[in-house]
Amino acid sequence: MKLLNEEVRAQLQQVFENMKTDVTIALFTKESECETCKETDSFLNELIETSDKLHLKHYDLDENEDIAEKFQVNVVPAIVLLNHQEEYQRIKFNGIPAGHEINSFVKGILEVSGAGVPLPEAVAERLSAITKPVNIKVFVTLGCPHCPGAVEKAHKLALMNPHVEAEMIEAQTFYDLSEKFNVSSVPKVVINDQYEFVGNQSLEVFMEEIEKTQMTVQ
Amino acid sequence: MDLQLDIGLMNHTKDNSSSQILPDYVDVAIIGAGPAGLSAGIYAQRKGLKTIVIGNSTGGQVNDTSTVENYPGFSSLSGESLAHKFYDHAISLDIPVIKETKVVDINVQNKVKLVKMDNGNSIRAKAIIIATGSNHRILGVKGEDRLAGRGVAYCAICDGPLFQGREVIVAGGGNAAVEAAIDLSKIAKKVSIVHRSIFRADQILIDHMKKLQNIDVYLKTQILEVLGENRVTGVRVKSKNTKVEQIIQAEGVFVEVGYTPNSSLVRDIVEINGRGEIKIDSKMQTSVPGIFAAGDVVEGPYKQIVIAAGDGAKAALSANEYINHLSNEEELNNEIA
Ligand SMILES: Cc1cc2nc3c(=O)[nH]c(=O)nc-3n(C[C@H](O)[C@H](O)[C@H](O)COP(=O)(O)OP(=O)(O)OC[C@H]3O[C@@H](n4cnc5c(N)ncnc54)[C@H](O)[C@@H]3O)c2cc1C
Numbered sequence: 001m002k003l004l005n006e007e008v009r010a011q012l013q014q015v016f017e018n019m020k021t022d023v024t025i026a027l028f029t030k031e032s033e034c035e036t037c038k039e040t041d042s043f044l045n046e047l048i049e050t051s052d053k054l055h056l057k058h059y060d061l062d063e064n065e066d067i068a069e070k071f072q073v074n075v076v077p078a079i080v081l082l083n084h085q086e087e088y089q090r091i092k093f094n095g096i097p098a099g100h101e102i103n104s105f106v107k108g109i110l111e112v113s114g115a116g117v118p119l120p121e122a123v124a125e126r127l128s129a130i131t132k133p134v135n136i137k138v139f140v141t142l143g144c145p146h147c148p149g150a151v152e153k154a155h156k157l158a159l160m161n162p163h164v165e166a167e168m169i170e171a172q173t174f175y176d177l178s179e180k181f182n183v184s185s186v187p188k189v190v191i192n193d194q195y196e197f198v199g200n201q202s203l204e205v206f207m208e209e210i211e212k213t214q215m216t217v218q
Numbered sequence: 219m220d221l222q223l224d225i226g227l228m229n230h231t232k233d234n235s236s237s238q239i240l241p242d243y244v245d246v247a248i249i250g251a252g253p254a255g256l257s258a259g260i261y262a263q264r265k266g267l268k269t270i271v272i273g274n275s276t277g278g279q280v281n282d283t284s285t286v287e288n289y290p291g292f293s294s295l296s297g298e299s300l301a302h303k304f305y306d307h308a309i310s311l312d313i314p315v316i317k318e319t320k321v322v323d324i325n326v327q328n329k330v331k332l333v334k335m336d337n338g339n340s341i342r343a344k345a346i347i348i349a350t351g352s353n354h355r356i357l358g359v360k361g362e363d364r365l366a367g368r369g370v371a372y373c374a375i376c377d378g379p380l381f382q383g384r385e386v387i388v389a390g391g392g393n394a395a396v397e398a399a400i401d402l403s404k405i406a407k408k409v410s411i412v413h414r415s416i417f418r419a420d421q422i423l424i425d426h427m428k429k430l431q432n433i434d435v436y437l438k439t440q441i442l443e444v445l446g447e448n449r450v451t452g453v454r455v456k457s458k459n460t461k462v463e464q465i466i467q468a469e470g471v472f473v474e475v476g477y478t479p480n481s482s483l484v485r486d487i488v489e490i491n492g493r494g495e496i497k498i499d500s501k502m503q504t505s506v507p508g509i510f511a512a513g514d515v516v517e518g519p520y521k522q523i524v525i526a527a528g529d530g531a532k533a534a535l536s537a538n539e540y541i542n543h544l545s546n547e548e549e550l551n552n553e554i555a
Contacts, residue, residue: 100298120337144376145281145298149318172379182449184470185367185377198367 003039003098004046015106016051020114021084024055028068028078031060036173040077040096053113072165075174079105081112090158095170099142104151104168111159119160123203127161132214136166136206139178139188149200150187157206164210240316240339244268246537247333247343249321249483252278253523254513255349256304256315257530258537262347263311265538270343271308272316272335277301278351279477279514280523283394284375284401288420289523300523326487326506329544344544345508345537348484348496349530352477352514352521357389361444362473369450370471374398381406381470387453389441390474391415396423398474403430410434410466412441412455436466444471479515491517502533503540510537 004012027044029037041058048054061068061076071080071088079093089112097105110116119127136154140147154166171178171186181190190196195209246262248255251273262269275281283297292300308315316335324346325332334340354372356362362370371377374388378401386406388399391413399411400423409432416437417424427433438458445452445465452467479494489497489505495518496504496511504511512529514521 141376141379143284143379144373146275146373146376172382178380182368184369184380184449185371185373186380188367 002046003043004050009046009050012047012050012106015110016053018110018113018115019051019053022053022055023084023109023113024057024082024086025109026057026059026067026071026080026082028059028061028064028071028073028076028080030062030076034076036096037077040079043096043098044079054109075177077173081108083112090162090165091155092165092167093170094167095173096142097168097170100145100148101140101142101151101168101170104148104155107148107152108155111156116156116159119156120203123207124160126207126211127157127164130161130163130210130214132163133192134161134164134210134213135192136164136210137169137181137190137193138166139169139171139181139183139186139190141171141186144186146200147187150189153200153203153206154189157203157210240341241268241270241314243330243342243344244270245343245541246270246345246347246534247272247331247341248347248349248534249273249324249333250278250349250351250480250513250515251276251305251315251317252349252351252513252526253280253304254278254351254515254526254530254533255347256308257527258347258349258512258534259308259313259315259530260311261531261534262537263308263313265534267534267538267541270314270316270341272319272321272333274318274320276305276315276317280304282373282375284397286523304527321483324483324487326509329508331508344541345510347502347530347533347537348481348488348504348509348511348515349513349526349533350480350483350515351526352479354473355476355478357441357444357473357475359441359443361446362471365444365446365450365471368448369446369469370444370473372473374401374472374474377470377472378402378405383407384470385410385468386470386472387412387466387468388472388474389413389453390476391437392418392474392476393420393423395419395474396427398472399433400427400430402472403427403433406432406470408432408434410436410468412436412439412453412466414438414440414458477514477521481515484509484511493517501536501539502529503536508537508540510534510540 048056138151138154151168158164158166171183185198188198191209192213245267248258248271259271280297280301287294320336322336323334330342382405385408388411396419399409403409439455441453443454452465456463496516498516502510510533512533513526
């Protein structure tokens with residue numbers, strides 16, 4: 001079954017024309033115990049056909065342990081976006097970014113390809129003061145219209161500061177993780193597994209929570 | 219899991235906001251980009267008015283609706299696609315739609331009004347249309363606030379999938395509540411719909427719901443409290459007829475009890491009724507000349523997409539008339555220059 005219909009394909013082609021540099025999509029899967037790995041793979045295979053700037057690389061979570069560790073991947077399916085030099089940009093998608101989430105995925109690709117929009121100055125300034133490691137998890141469901149906005153903000157913050165990494169987590173696929181973080185409304189944002197909020201909040205709210213992690217002794 | 223792709227929410231391909239330099243002044247500034255705001259934009263632009271639409275989420279509440287089955291011309295389509303259609307229509311007329319931007323203040327001291335946005339920009343306008351819509355209302359019972367995001371939810375299409383195989387409660391008795399119950403019945407083990415009076419929803423929806431095996435209906439039943447330590451475990455309810463209290467167990471409570479108008483922006487500027495809705499005349503003009511309002515935010519009983527769109531059209535035509543009749547054009551033009 002084709003996941004991308006003609007209309008979506010045409011839209012993607014047009015959007016990806018804005019890409020400045022090549023982007024490599026690194027997909028981590030596993031032979032067994034992964035219900036959505038196959039679909040994620042075929043989804044990405046169809047997606048890369050819409051631009052010759054897009055490349056797909058396959059990794060096995062167990063066999064490519066070292067690479068997984070480098071990109072801090074520990075679940076499957078996981079997607080890591082790499083820049084034209086195949087460098088880790090600290091942004092990830094755990095689970096298939098389909099449904100509404102294709103929007104944050106497309107945005108992520110554009111950002112990594114150099115076609116992003118700058119952060120508001122005040123936020124950029126606050127972000128530059130972040131020097132201790134920050135991990136942002138954004139739990140989503142694919143039917144949630146507000147979720148891509150939260151994922152995009154988290155990813156943007158990660159792209160703009162080397163100490164910040166951000167990951168989307170599809171809550172249904174990673175049920176145990178959702179349970180662990182008590183996810184019952186999405187988007188739910190969890191920072192350093194400690195600070196959290198619900199909703200597609202403003203960048204200022206993200207910054208407030210991120211700044212809390214800088215005060216504690218880590 | 220529904221993998222259907224919903225691309226275009228932010229319309230990457232044709233975006234009128236980022237590439238465009240914000241004009242310094244417009245004829246009409248429309249605040250809110252839901253059905254009312256976008257429809258107003260379409261009408262205003264086609265009248266030849268210099269128009270701008272400023273909204274913090276294009277499509278408004280239509281995005282939160284799974285399927286719309288009562289918008290003429292479309293027997294059934296997703297809220298998302300209808301929102302896209304409205305937006306695409308507006309964009310096709312080259313209306314600047316400033317997205318993800320909130321209007322934080324308007325100044326109406328002078329005939330030329332000033333609209334201030336949260337990104338620090340401001341714009342002057344001869345007329346303003348308030349189309350800020352409404353927001354979900356809370357139940358206002360003990361435990362609700364504490365357990366929000368811990369089982370208490372306000373968006374069935376967002377949070378429904380997190381309750382797969384569990385028992386949930388829907389609070390409310392209007393269309394949104396019955397639709398939520400129907401949607402959730404496909405995911406949850408059991409759905410209990412609890413409403414303090416009788417159903418207000420369309421009969422066709424109620425009939426559909428009654429056919430579903432795993433939905434229990436509690437009418438004339440008041441929710442007194444949402445129970446749970448760290449997560450929702452149920453609700454305490456009281457029957458209005460028997461006065462008997464009981465506990466309904468559930469892990470999720472979806473609150474669909476209606477909406478409160480987003481009128482705070484103009485609370486101190488135009489007249490507002492007891493329900494927080496903006497008062498308007500038959501031409502959608504508020505108590506302040508040159509300020510019009512449309513959609514869920516205005517006085518009136520029925521909050522629907524088609525009504526909001528109709529209101530928007532009226533408000534734009536009325537704003538056009540107002541602008542054409544502005545008494546002292548010269549003085550106004552001086553103010554603008
Ligand atoms: C779950 C659900 C299901 C529904 N189902 C149906 C249905 O099947 N059929 C039907 O006809 N209707 C349905 N409705 C009702 C319908 O969605 C509303 O009546 C309609 O969207 C109202 O349109 P509006 O433009 O007035 O307001 P809204 O849709 O609320 O849009 C207003 C917009 O303005 C923005 N805004 C607010 N303040 C500001 C500000 N200061 N600056 C900038 N922007 C601002 C808001 O963020 C929002 O995007 C449903 C509603 C819900 C929530």
